[in-house]
């Protein structure tokens with residue numbers, strides 16, 4: 001399949017201030033390249049601080065790169081006009097780590113899911129209400145949930161709401177940044193199963209950021225393994241799990257509970 005997302009030689013250098021007027025450069029993302037074919041999932045995995053979130057922020061166009069290019073559906077996203085950026089934000093949606101990453105505690109669930117539709121001027125209040133009900137159904141939540149607030153829901157339910165909100169604008173790609181990391185293993189599996197179903201139904205493409213290779217095995221087709229800003233190895237999930245090339249990847253694999261049983 002054609003890649004929907006193409007990341008080429010992506011680099012991010014941060015200026016870090018050290019005391020009086022002293023500056024240091026820190027390369028958080030170092031010459032990273034990967035492609036995600038339409039309708040598939042690529043995981044970016046690595047230890048904390050390896051540059052995963054920085055990649056997600058650049059793909060979401062929330063952070064500028066220092067060098068390199070990001071193409072989405074054949075178009076470079078680095079220098080989009082305001083109008084095109086608005087459209088890009090509709091096509092590519094984020095889901096962040098719970099708790100409170102994605103949901104405003106002061107917003108009802110209805111307002112949470114309806115907001116992107118309203119901002120993008122889609123429908124009238126009656127049609128938006130209908131759409132919110134449909135979205136709740138898609139994430140297996142009762143329609144009455146719309147009257148509740150985030151703090152009345154469990155972590156897994158909140159992530160379902162975050163998914164419903166992300167789906168409201170019918171995106172093509174979802175960037176999940178540690179989206180299931182705060183959930184216990186059983187709930188994690190349920191949310192991953194939902195994401196998998198939605199992918200099959202809607203042909204969604206996922207960029208999945210996680211520190212957890214157990215999550216990668218459940219959700220991803222391809223993996224990039226990151227260490228200190230660099231990709232140390234990349235390939236299909238089967239390749240990485242069956243025959244990891246680097247000690248770094250082997251250590252990550254050994255950190256999975258019950259790894260010896262795999």
Ligand code: ADP
Pocket residue numbers: 014015016026028046047048049050051052053054055
């Ligand atoms: P990960 O998501 O893999 O945990 P991050 O992408 O969040 O890693 O961070 C990678 C590195 O870049 C870390 O060492 C972090 O401290 C550094 N970093 C991230 N954002 C900034 C920033 N705005 N300024 C300076 N350093 C940053």
